[in-house]
Amino acid sequence: MGQTHWGWLVAIYLFLGGMGAGSLLTAAVVELTGERYKHAFCPTTLIGAGVSGPLVIIGSLLLIFDLGAGKMEPWRIIYMFTHFTSVMTWGIWLLTLFIPVSLLYGLMEIMDNYPGILAWLRRFLKFLPATLPYRSIRRVLAGVGAVLAVGVAIYTGILLSVVRAVPLWHTPLLPLLFLVSAGSTGMGLTIDLGATIAVPDVARRFHALPIIHIVLIGLEAVLIGLVLAVAWLQGGVAAESARLVLMGPNAVIFWAFVVFPGLFYPFVVHAYAIGARRHGFISGILSGAGIVIAGLFLRYLIVFSGIPVAL
Amino acid sequence: MTLDQALAEARGKYALIIDLNKCTGCRACELACHQRNELPGDMSYIRVYPKQKPDGSPYFLPVQCQHCVKAPCESVCPTGATYHHESGAVLVNDKTCVGCRYCMVACPYDARRYDEEKGIAEKCWLCLDWVLGGGVPACVQACAPGARIFGRLDDPDSEVSQLIASGRAKPLHPEFGTEPGILFYIFPGE
Numbered sequence: 001m002g003q004t005h006w007g008w009l010v011a012i013y014l015f016l017g018g019m020g021a022g023s024l025l026t027a028a029v030v031e032l033t034g035e036r037y038k039h040a041f042c043p044t045t046l047i048g049a050g051v052s053g054p055l056v057i058i059g060s061l062l063l064i065f066d067l068g069a070g071k072m073e074p075w076r077i078i079y080m081f082t083h084f085t086s087v088m089t090w091g092i093w094l095l096t097l098f099i100p101v102s103l104l105y106g107l108m109e110i111m112d113n114y115p116g117i118l119a120w121l122r123r124f125l126k127f128l129p130a131t132l133p134y135r136s137i138r139r140v141l142a143g144v145g146a147v148l149a150v151g152v153a154i155y156t157g158i159l160l161s162v163v164r165a166v167p168l169w170h171t172p173l174l175p176l177l178f179l180v181s182a183g184s185t186g187m188g189l190t191i192d193l194g195a196t197i198a199v200p201d202v203a204r205r206f207h208a209l210p211i212i213h214i215v216l217i218g219l220e221a222v223l224i225g226l227v228l229a230v231a232w233l234q235g236g237v238a239a240e241s242a243r244l245v246l247m248g249p250n251a252v253i254f255w256a257f258v259v260f261p262g263l264f265y266p267f268v269v270h271a272y273a274i275g276a277r278r279h280g281f282i283s284g285i286l287s288g289a290g291i292v293i294a295g296l297f298l299r300y301l302i303v304f305s306g307i308p309v310a311l
Numbered sequence: 312m313t314l315d316q317a318l319a320e321a322r323g324k325y326a327l328i329i330d331l332n333k334c335t336g337c338r339a340c341e342l343a344c345h346q347r348n349e350l351p352g353d354m355s356y357i358r359v360y361p362k363q364k365p366d367g368s369p370y371f372l373p374v375q376c377q378h379c380v381k382a383p384c385e386s387v388c389p390t391g392a393t394y395h396h397e398s399g400a401v402l403v404n405d406k407t408c409v410g411c412r413y414c415m416v417a418c419p420y421d422a423r424r425y426d427e428e429k430g431i432a433e434k435c436w437l438c439l440d441w442v443l444g445g446g447v448p449a450c451v452q453a454c455a456p457g458a459r460i461f462g463r464l465d466d467p468d469s470e471v472s473q474l475i476a477s478g479r480a481k482p483l484h485p486e487f488g489t490e491p492g493i494l495f496y497i498f499p500g501e
Contacts, residue, residue, distance in 0.1 A: 005415040005425070068410020068430020079390035079407045088389035088413055164383065164488065165419035309419050309487065311360060311374055 022186020
Protein backbone atom coordinates (compact mmCIF):
# COMPACT_ATOMS: atom_id res chain seq x y z
CA MET A 1 0.00 0.00 0.00
CA GLY A 2 2.32 2.73 1.25
CA GLN A 3 5.90 3.30 0.13
CA THR A 4 8.23 0.38 0.90
CA HIS A 5 11.71 1.91 0.73
CA TRP A 6 11.79 3.28 4.28
CA GLY A 7 10.48 1.28 7.20
CA TRP A 8 10.49 0.84 10.96
CA LEU A 9 14.06 1.98 11.57
CA VAL A 10 13.38 5.36 9.94
CA ALA A 11 10.11 5.75 11.89
CA ILE A 12 11.85 4.96 15.21
CA TYR A 13 14.72 7.29 14.33
CA LEU A 14 12.35 10.18 13.53
CA PHE A 15 10.61 9.48 16.85
CA LEU A 16 13.81 9.35 18.96
CA GLY A 17 15.27 12.43 17.24
CA GLY A 18 12.08 14.36 17.92
CA MET A 19 11.71 13.15 21.51
CA GLY A 20 15.38 13.85 22.30
CA ALA A 21 15.03 17.36 20.91
CA GLY A 22 11.77 17.86 22.83
CA SER A 23 13.32 16.65 26.10
CA LEU A 24 16.13 19.18 25.84
CA LEU A 25 13.62 21.93 24.95
CA THR A 26 11.61 21.04 28.06
CA ALA A 27 14.71 21.28 30.25
CA ALA A 28 15.78 24.52 28.54
CA VAL A 29 12.42 26.19 29.21
CA VAL A 30 12.63 25.34 32.94
CA GLU A 31 16.29 26.40 33.02
CA LEU A 32 15.96 29.67 31.12
CA THR A 33 12.85 30.83 33.00
CA GLY A 34 14.86 30.44 36.21
CA GLU A 35 12.27 28.02 37.58
CA ARG A 36 14.99 25.42 38.13
CA TYR A 37 16.58 27.51 40.87
CA LYS A 38 13.42 27.83 42.98
CA HIS A 39 13.72 24.25 44.17
CA ALA A 40 16.36 22.17 45.89
CA PHE A 41 15.87 19.40 43.33
CA CYS A 42 14.50 19.91 39.83
CA PRO A 43 13.75 16.55 38.15
CA THR A 44 12.61 18.14 34.88
CA THR A 45 15.93 19.73 33.89
CA LEU A 46 17.86 16.72 35.16
CA ILE A 47 15.84 14.16 33.19
CA GLY A 48 15.21 16.36 30.13
CA ALA A 49 18.87 17.28 29.68
CA GLY A 50 20.05 13.83 30.76
CA VAL A 51 18.05 11.75 28.28
CA SER A 52 18.22 14.12 25.27
CA GLY A 53 21.74 13.21 24.16
CA PRO A 54 21.39 9.42 24.55
CA LEU A 55 18.01 9.41 22.74
CA VAL A 56 19.38 11.30 19.74
CA ILE A 57 22.52 9.13 19.72
CA ILE A 58 20.40 5.95 19.64
CA GLY A 59 18.31 7.48 16.86
CA SER A 60 21.41 8.41 14.86
CA LEU A 61 22.83 4.91 15.31
CA LEU A 62 19.57 3.49 13.94
CA LEU A 63 19.91 5.83 10.96
CA ILE A 64 23.44 4.51 10.32
CA PHE A 65 22.24 0.95 10.88
CA ASP A 66 19.60 1.51 8.19
CA LEU A 67 22.24 2.46 5.61
CA GLY A 68 23.57 -0.01 3.05
CA ALA A 69 27.10 0.69 1.86
CA GLY A 70 27.44 3.34 4.58
CA LYS A 71 27.09 0.60 7.19
CA MET A 72 29.47 -1.79 5.42
CA GLU A 73 32.06 0.93 4.81
CA PRO A 74 31.47 3.52 7.58
CA TRP A 75 33.99 6.03 6.21
CA ARG A 76 31.45 6.74 3.46
CA ILE A 77 29.32 8.51 6.07
CA ILE A 78 31.71 11.47 5.80
CA TYR A 79 30.25 12.15 2.32
CA MET A 80 26.87 12.75 3.94
CA PHE A 81 28.16 16.08 5.27
CA THR A 82 28.90 17.40 1.80
CA HIS A 83 25.78 17.75 -0.33
CA PHE A 84 23.78 20.74 0.87
CA THR A 85 20.82 20.44 -1.50
CA SER A 86 19.83 17.43 0.61
CA VAL A 87 17.78 17.84 3.77
CA MET A 88 19.52 14.72 5.04
CA THR A 89 22.82 16.60 4.90
CA TRP A 90 21.35 19.42 7.01
CA GLY A 91 20.06 16.77 9.40
CA ILE A 92 23.44 15.10 9.78
CA TRP A 93 24.97 18.48 10.61
CA LEU A 94 22.23 19.33 13.11
CA LEU A 95 22.58 15.95 14.82
CA THR A 96 26.37 16.29 14.91
CA LEU A 97 26.09 19.69 16.60
CA PHE A 98 23.19 18.71 18.86
CA ILE A 99 24.75 15.57 20.32
CA PRO A 100 27.82 17.12 22.03
CA VAL A 101 25.85 20.12 23.30
CA SER A 102 23.09 17.94 24.76
CA LEU A 103 25.58 15.47 26.24
CA LEU A 104 27.55 18.26 27.91
CA TYR A 105 24.37 19.88 29.20
CA GLY A 106 23.09 16.56 30.50
CA LEU A 107 26.41 15.77 32.15
CA MET A 108 26.45 19.15 33.91
CA GLU A 109 22.92 18.53 35.20
CA ILE A 110 23.81 15.05 36.47
CA MET A 111 27.01 16.22 38.19
CA ASP A 112 25.23 19.18 39.73
CA ASN A 113 22.45 17.03 41.19
CA TYR A 114 24.58 14.10 42.32
CA PRO A 115 27.89 15.37 43.74
CA GLY A 116 28.96 11.81 44.56
CA ILE A 117 28.58 10.51 41.05
CA LEU A 118 31.30 10.24 38.39
CA ALA A 119 34.15 10.60 40.89
CA TRP A 120 36.71 9.57 38.25
CA LEU A 121 35.47 12.30 35.94
CA ARG A 122 35.66 14.84 38.76
CA ARG A 123 39.25 13.85 39.50
CA PHE A 124 39.99 14.21 35.80
CA LEU A 125 38.43 17.68 35.76
CA LYS A 126 40.36 18.82 38.86
CA PHE A 127 42.32 21.32 36.80
CA LEU A 128 39.17 23.41 36.28
CA PRO A 129 38.91 26.31 38.72
CA ALA A 130 36.13 25.87 41.28
CA THR A 131 34.92 29.37 40.54
CA LEU A 132 33.83 28.69 36.94
CA PRO A 133 30.42 30.32 36.26
CA TYR A 134 28.70 26.93 35.99
CA ARG A 135 25.24 28.41 36.07
CA SER A 136 25.99 30.70 33.12
CA ILE A 137 27.60 27.85 31.18
CA ARG A 138 24.51 25.73 31.79
CA ARG A 139 22.26 28.54 30.57
CA VAL A 140 24.32 28.99 27.41
CA LEU A 141 24.22 25.23 26.74
CA ALA A 142 20.46 25.21 27.33
CA GLY A 143 19.99 28.17 24.96
CA VAL A 144 22.23 26.82 22.18
CA GLY A 145 20.81 23.33 22.71
CA ALA A 146 17.25 24.66 22.43
CA VAL A 147 17.99 26.34 19.08
CA LEU A 148 19.57 23.12 17.75
CA ALA A 149 16.69 21.09 19.20
CA VAL A 150 14.14 23.15 17.26
CA GLY A 151 16.29 22.57 14.16
CA VAL A 152 16.47 18.79 14.74
CA ALA A 153 12.72 18.52 15.40
CA ILE A 154 11.75 20.55 12.32
CA TYR A 155 14.26 18.76 10.10
CA THR A 156 12.72 15.35 10.84
CA GLY A 157 9.54 16.74 9.24
CA ILE A 158 11.24 18.56 6.34
CA LEU A 159 13.05 15.32 5.46
CA LEU A 160 9.67 13.87 4.47
CA SER A 161 7.90 17.04 3.36
CA VAL A 162 10.28 17.78 0.45
CA VAL A 163 9.33 14.46 -1.16
CA ARG A 164 6.88 15.42 -3.91
CA ALA A 165 6.51 11.79 -4.94
CA VAL A 166 4.60 11.06 -1.72
CA PRO A 167 1.70 13.55 -1.57
CA LEU A 168 0.76 12.73 2.05
CA TRP A 169 4.19 14.01 3.13
CA HIS A 170 4.44 16.90 0.72
CA THR A 171 3.04 19.63 2.93
CA PRO A 172 4.65 22.37 5.06
CA LEU A 173 2.30 21.24 7.85
CA LEU A 174 4.44 18.14 8.41
CA PRO A 175 7.54 19.92 9.82
CA LEU A 176 5.19 21.90 12.10
CA LEU A 177 3.44 18.71 13.23
CA PHE A 178 6.77 17.02 13.96
CA LEU A 179 8.01 20.08 15.89
CA VAL A 180 4.86 20.26 18.03
CA SER A 181 4.86 16.49 18.51
CA ALA A 182 8.56 16.58 19.48
CA GLY A 183 7.75 19.17 22.16
CA SER A 184 4.81 17.15 23.42
CA THR A 185 6.67 13.80 23.52
CA GLY A 186 9.63 15.52 25.20
CA MET A 187 7.35 16.92 27.91
CA GLY A 188 5.49 13.63 28.20
CA LEU A 189 8.72 11.71 28.79
CA THR A 190 10.43 14.32 30.97
CA ILE A 191 7.57 15.64 33.10
CA ASP A 192 4.54 13.34 32.95
CA LEU A 193 6.64 10.18 33.18
CA GLY A 194 10.05 11.21 34.53
CA ALA A 195 9.28 13.96 37.03
CA THR A 196 6.18 12.17 38.28
CA ILE A 197 8.20 9.05 39.09
CA ALA A 198 11.12 11.05 40.50
CA VAL A 199 9.01 13.23 42.80
CA PRO A 200 5.69 11.38 43.24
CA ASP A 201 4.11 13.43 46.00
CA VAL A 202 4.86 16.95 44.84
CA ALA A 203 2.14 19.12 43.38
CA ARG A 204 3.18 20.24 39.89
CA ARG A 205 5.25 23.25 40.85
CA PHE A 206 5.73 25.16 37.63
CA HIS A 207 2.21 26.06 36.66
CA ALA A 208 3.08 27.23 33.15
CA LEU A 209 4.16 23.71 32.11
CA PRO A 210 0.76 21.98 31.98
CA ILE A 211 -0.57 25.03 30.11
CA ILE A 212 2.27 24.83 27.56
CA HIS A 213 1.72 21.10 27.29
CA ILE A 214 -2.02 21.26 26.76
CA VAL A 215 -1.51 23.90 24.05
CA LEU A 216 1.00 21.57 22.33
CA ILE A 217 -1.41 18.63 22.59
CA GLY A 218 -4.24 20.75 21.17
CA LEU A 219 -2.01 22.04 18.35
CA GLU A 220 -0.87 18.52 17.58
CA ALA A 221 -4.47 17.34 17.27
CA VAL A 222 -5.28 20.26 14.96
CA LEU A 223 -2.18 19.66 12.81
CA ILE A 224 -2.85 15.91 12.50
CA GLY A 225 -6.40 16.78 11.47
CA LEU A 226 -5.14 19.34 8.94
CA VAL A 227 -2.54 16.99 7.40
CA LEU A 228 -5.19 14.32 6.94
CA ALA A 229 -7.84 16.79 5.71
CA VAL A 230 -5.47 18.34 3.16
CA ALA A 231 -4.54 14.84 1.93
CA TRP A 232 -8.21 13.81 1.82
CA LEU A 233 -9.24 16.86 -0.20
CA GLN A 234 -6.37 16.47 -2.68
CA GLY A 235 -7.87 13.24 -3.98
CA GLY A 236 -5.71 10.61 -5.70
CA VAL A 237 -3.09 8.75 -3.68
CA ALA A 238 -3.08 11.47 -1.01
CA ALA A 239 -6.72 10.70 -0.26
CA GLU A 240 -5.90 6.97 -0.31
CA SER A 241 -3.22 7.69 2.32
CA ALA A 242 -5.72 9.55 4.49
CA ARG A 243 -8.27 6.73 4.15
CA LEU A 244 -5.53 4.22 5.07
CA VAL A 245 -5.00 6.10 8.34
CA LEU A 246 -8.58 7.00 9.20
CA MET A 247 -10.51 3.90 8.21
CA GLY A 248 -8.18 1.48 6.42
CA PRO A 249 -5.73 -1.13 7.75
CA ASN A 250 -3.85 1.50 9.78
CA ALA A 251 -6.95 2.94 11.46
CA VAL A 252 -6.67 0.76 14.58
CA ILE A 253 -3.16 2.07 15.21
CA PHE A 254 -4.33 5.63 14.58
CA TRP A 255 -7.29 5.64 16.95
CA ALA A 256 -6.03 3.20 19.61
CA PHE A 257 -2.32 4.13 19.72
CA VAL A 258 -2.26 7.79 18.69
CA VAL A 259 -5.57 9.61 19.20
CA PHE A 260 -6.73 8.09 22.47
CA PRO A 261 -3.49 7.61 24.48
CA GLY A 262 -1.55 10.51 22.94
CA LEU A 263 -4.13 13.25 22.47
CA PHE A 264 -7.49 12.61 24.17
CA TYR A 265 -6.40 11.15 27.52
CA PRO A 266 -3.41 13.50 28.10
CA PHE A 267 -5.64 16.46 27.21
CA VAL A 268 -8.07 15.47 29.98
CA VAL A 269 -5.23 14.89 32.49
CA HIS A 270 -3.63 18.25 31.75
CA ALA A 271 -6.94 20.12 31.81
CA TYR A 272 -7.47 18.69 35.29
CA ALA A 273 -3.87 19.52 36.29
CA ILE A 274 -4.33 23.15 35.26
CA GLY A 275 -7.47 23.43 37.37
CA ALA A 276 -6.33 21.45 40.41
CA ARG A 277 -2.63 22.50 40.21
CA ARG A 278 -1.67 18.85 40.49
CA HIS A 279 -2.43 15.52 38.90
CA GLY A 280 -2.49 11.97 40.21
CA PHE A 281 0.56 9.73 40.22
CA ILE A 282 -1.01 7.06 38.01
CA SER A 283 -2.66 9.53 35.64
CA GLY A 284 0.65 11.34 35.16
CA ILE A 285 2.48 8.11 34.32
CA LEU A 286 -0.30 6.92 32.00
CA SER A 287 -0.42 10.28 30.25
CA GLY A 288 3.37 10.33 29.76
CA ALA A 289 3.53 6.73 28.55
CA GLY A 290 0.58 7.32 26.23
CA ILE A 291 2.17 10.41 24.70
CA VAL A 292 5.49 8.61 24.15
CA ILE A 293 3.81 5.58 22.53
CA ALA A 294 1.64 7.87 20.39
CA GLY A 295 4.74 9.81 19.27
CA LEU A 296 6.27 6.60 17.94
CA PHE A 297 3.09 5.38 16.24
CA LEU A 298 2.35 8.78 14.71
CA ARG A 299 5.67 8.60 12.86
CA TYR A 300 5.09 4.96 12.00
CA LEU A 301 1.74 5.92 10.45
CA ILE A 302 3.17 8.84 8.47
CA VAL A 303 6.11 6.78 7.15
CA PHE A 304 4.07 3.68 6.27
CA SER A 305 0.91 5.39 4.98
CA GLY A 306 2.75 7.56 2.44
CA ILE A 307 1.56 6.22 -0.90
CA PRO A 308 3.73 7.20 -3.90
CA VAL A 309 2.19 8.91 -6.94
CA ALA A 310 0.71 6.51 -9.50
CA LEU A 311 2.43 5.95 -12.84
CA MET B 312 39.39 8.94 -37.24
CA THR B 313 41.38 8.46 -34.05
CA LEU B 314 39.83 7.00 -30.94
CA ASP B 315 40.00 10.41 -29.27
CA GLN B 316 38.09 11.98 -32.15
CA ALA B 317 35.51 9.20 -32.04
CA LEU B 318 35.06 9.64 -28.31
CA ALA B 319 34.81 13.41 -28.66
CA GLU B 320 32.17 12.92 -31.33
CA ALA B 321 30.21 10.52 -29.13
CA ARG B 322 29.98 13.15 -26.40
CA GLY B 323 26.70 14.94 -26.55
CA LYS B 324 23.09 14.83 -25.50
CA TYR B 325 20.94 11.81 -26.16
CA ALA B 326 17.27 10.91 -26.22
CA LEU B 327 15.40 7.62 -25.94
CA ILE B 328 11.83 7.61 -27.24
CA ILE B 329 9.45 4.74 -26.54
CA ASP B 330 6.55 4.36 -28.98
CA LEU B 331 3.74 2.86 -26.93
CA ASN B 332 1.80 2.08 -30.13
CA LYS B 333 4.53 -0.42 -31.03
CA CYS B 334 5.37 -1.85 -27.59
CA THR B 335 3.95 -5.38 -27.30
CA GLY B 336 4.79 -5.79 -23.63
CA CYS B 337 7.17 -8.67 -24.36
CA ARG B 338 9.58 -7.46 -21.65
CA ALA B 339 12.69 -8.19 -23.72
CA CYS B 340 14.00 -4.76 -22.65
CA GLU B 341 13.54 -5.74 -18.99
CA LEU B 342 15.47 -8.97 -19.50
CA ALA B 343 18.19 -7.35 -21.65
CA CYS B 344 18.75 -4.74 -18.94
CA HIS B 345 18.86 -7.43 -16.24
CA GLN B 346 21.46 -9.44 -18.17
CA ARG B 347 23.59 -6.56 -19.42
CA ASN B 348 23.91 -5.09 -15.93
CA GLU B 349 24.30 -8.51 -14.27
CA LEU B 350 21.58 -7.69 -11.76
CA PRO B 351 20.64 -10.06 -8.91
CA GLY B 352 17.45 -12.15 -8.88
CA ASP B 353 14.92 -10.86 -11.37
CA MET B 354 15.92 -7.23 -10.87
CA SER B 355 15.89 -4.91 -13.86
CA TYR B 356 16.19 -1.13 -14.20
CA ILE B 357 13.09 -1.30 -16.42
CA ARG B 358 9.56 -2.21 -15.38
CA VAL B 359 6.80 -2.84 -17.93
CA TYR B 360 3.39 -1.85 -16.57
CA PRO B 361 0.19 -3.17 -18.16
CA LYS B 362 -2.18 -0.22 -18.74
CA GLN B 363 -5.59 0.42 -20.25
CA LYS B 364 -6.59 2.99 -22.86
CA PRO B 365 -9.79 4.97 -22.22
CA ASP B 366 -11.66 2.50 -24.45
CA GLY B 367 -10.53 -0.42 -22.27
CA SER B 368 -8.03 -1.95 -24.70
CA PRO B 369 -4.65 -2.83 -23.22
CA TYR B 370 -1.29 -1.21 -23.81
CA PHE B 371 2.08 -1.44 -22.07
CA LEU B 372 4.16 1.25 -20.39
CA PRO B 373 7.86 0.49 -19.91
CA VAL B 374 9.33 2.76 -17.21
CA GLN B 375 12.96 3.33 -16.33
CA CYS B 376 14.99 6.32 -15.13
CA GLN B 377 13.80 9.35 -17.12
CA HIS B 378 17.14 11.17 -16.58
CA CYS B 379 15.32 14.25 -15.31
CA VAL B 380 16.78 17.72 -15.70
CA LYS B 381 15.43 18.59 -12.25
CA ALA B 382 16.13 15.19 -10.74
CA PRO B 383 14.74 14.86 -7.21
CA CYS B 384 17.03 11.88 -6.60
CA GLU B 385 20.00 14.17 -7.20
CA SER B 386 18.85 16.96 -4.90
CA VAL B 387 17.93 14.67 -1.98
CA CYS B 388 21.14 12.62 -2.22
CA PRO B 389 23.09 13.45 0.97
CA THR B 390 26.45 12.39 -0.45
CA GLY B 391 26.27 13.79 -3.98
CA ALA B 392 26.64 10.23 -5.31
CA THR B 393 23.84 10.96 -7.79
CA TYR B 394 24.98 13.46 -10.41
CA HIS B 395 24.43 14.64 -13.96
CA HIS B 396 26.80 13.49 -16.69
CA GLU B 397 27.46 15.88 -19.59
CA SER B 398 25.36 13.62 -21.83
CA GLY B 399 22.31 14.50 -19.77
CA ALA B 400 22.30 11.07 -18.15
CA VAL B 401 21.86 10.92 -14.38
CA LEU B 402 24.45 8.59 -12.89
CA VAL B 403 25.24 7.08 -9.49
CA ASN B 404 28.74 6.96 -8.08
CA ASP B 405 28.93 3.55 -6.41
CA LYS B 406 31.97 4.65 -4.41
CA THR B 407 30.17 7.42 -2.50
CA CYS B 408 26.57 6.13 -2.25
CA VAL B 409 25.77 5.13 1.36
CA GLY B 410 22.52 3.33 0.58
CA CYS B 411 20.19 5.61 2.58
CA ARG B 412 17.47 5.08 -0.10
CA TYR B 413 16.30 8.70 0.09
CA CYS B 414 16.47 8.77 -3.74
CA MET B 415 14.19 5.73 -3.92
CA VAL B 416 11.60 7.49 -1.78
CA ALA B 417 11.96 10.72 -3.80
CA CYS B 418 11.75 9.30 -7.35
CA PRO B 419 8.17 9.67 -8.63
CA TYR B 420 8.91 7.16 -11.44
CA ASP B 421 10.03 4.51 -8.92
CA ALA B 422 13.05 4.00 -11.16
CA ARG B 423 15.59 3.20 -8.46
CA ARG B 424 16.61 -0.32 -7.50
CA TYR B 425 18.31 -1.27 -4.26
CA ASP B 426 21.09 -3.82 -4.46
CA GLU B 427 21.03 -5.54 -1.05
CA GLU B 428 24.41 -7.12 -1.71
CA LYS B 429 26.25 -3.86 -2.45
CA GLY B 430 24.01 -1.67 -0.29
CA ILE B 431 23.64 0.83 -3.11
CA ALA B 432 20.66 2.39 -4.89
CA GLU B 433 21.17 1.91 -8.62
CA LYS B 434 19.22 2.64 -11.77
CA CYS B 435 19.33 2.88 -15.56
CA TRP B 436 22.54 4.58 -16.67
CA LEU B 437 21.70 4.55 -20.38
CA CYS B 438 24.42 1.90 -20.91
CA LEU B 439 26.63 4.94 -21.25
CA ASP B 440 29.79 2.89 -21.83
CA TRP B 441 28.24 1.45 -24.99
CA VAL B 442 26.66 4.76 -26.03
CA LEU B 443 29.88 6.74 -25.70
CA GLY B 444 31.54 4.07 -27.81
CA GLY B 445 28.98 4.69 -30.55
CA GLY B 446 26.52 1.94 -29.62
CA VAL B 447 23.00 1.93 -28.23
CA PRO B 448 21.62 0.87 -24.82
CA ALA B 449 20.83 -2.84 -24.27
CA CYS B 450 17.07 -2.21 -24.07
CA VAL B 451 17.11 -0.49 -27.48
CA GLN B 452 19.05 -3.40 -29.00
CA ALA B 453 16.65 -5.92 -27.52
CA CYS B 454 13.39 -4.25 -28.56
CA ALA B 455 11.98 -6.60 -31.24
CA PRO B 456 9.05 -4.45 -32.43
CA GLY B 457 11.34 -1.42 -32.67
CA ALA B 458 9.40 0.59 -30.12
CA ARG B 459 12.56 2.16 -28.76
CA ILE B 460 14.12 4.95 -30.81
CA PHE B 461 17.53 6.10 -29.64
CA GLY B 462 19.46 9.04 -31.02
CA ARG B 463 21.17 12.34 -30.51
CA LEU B 464 19.30 15.24 -29.05
CA ASP B 465 22.00 17.73 -30.01
CA ASP B 466 21.51 16.95 -33.72
CA PRO B 467 18.36 18.81 -34.84
CA ASP B 468 18.01 16.51 -37.88
CA SER B 469 17.98 13.26 -35.90
CA GLU B 470 14.76 11.25 -35.67
CA VAL B 471 14.49 11.77 -31.93
CA SER B 472 14.95 15.55 -32.25
CA GLN B 473 12.29 15.66 -34.98
CA LEU B 474 9.82 13.62 -32.92
CA ILE B 475 10.32 15.80 -29.84
CA ALA B 476 10.22 19.06 -31.82
CA SER B 477 7.00 18.02 -33.59
CA GLY B 478 5.41 17.34 -30.21
CA ARG B 479 4.65 13.70 -30.99
CA ALA B 480 7.12 12.50 -28.38
CA LYS B 481 6.26 13.84 -24.92
CA PRO B 482 7.61 13.43 -21.42
CA LEU B 483 5.85 10.96 -19.11
CA HIS B 484 3.90 12.70 -16.33
CA PRO B 485 5.23 16.23 -16.86
CA GLU B 486 3.06 17.26 -13.88
CA PHE B 487 5.66 15.62 -11.61
CA GLY B 488 7.75 18.68 -12.41
CA THR B 489 11.06 16.83 -12.79
CA GLU B 490 11.51 17.60 -16.50
CA PRO B 491 12.52 14.23 -17.98
CA GLY B 492 15.59 14.90 -20.11
CA ILE B 493 16.28 11.73 -22.07
CA LEU B 494 13.19 9.47 -21.97
CA PHE B 495 10.18 10.54 -24.05
CA TYR B 496 7.07 8.64 -25.07
CA ILE B 497 4.77 8.47 -28.07
CA PHE B 498 1.47 7.80 -26.37
CA PRO B 499 -1.19 5.43 -27.74
CA GLY B 500 -3.04 6.89 -30.73
CA GLU B 501 -0.50 9.69 -31.29
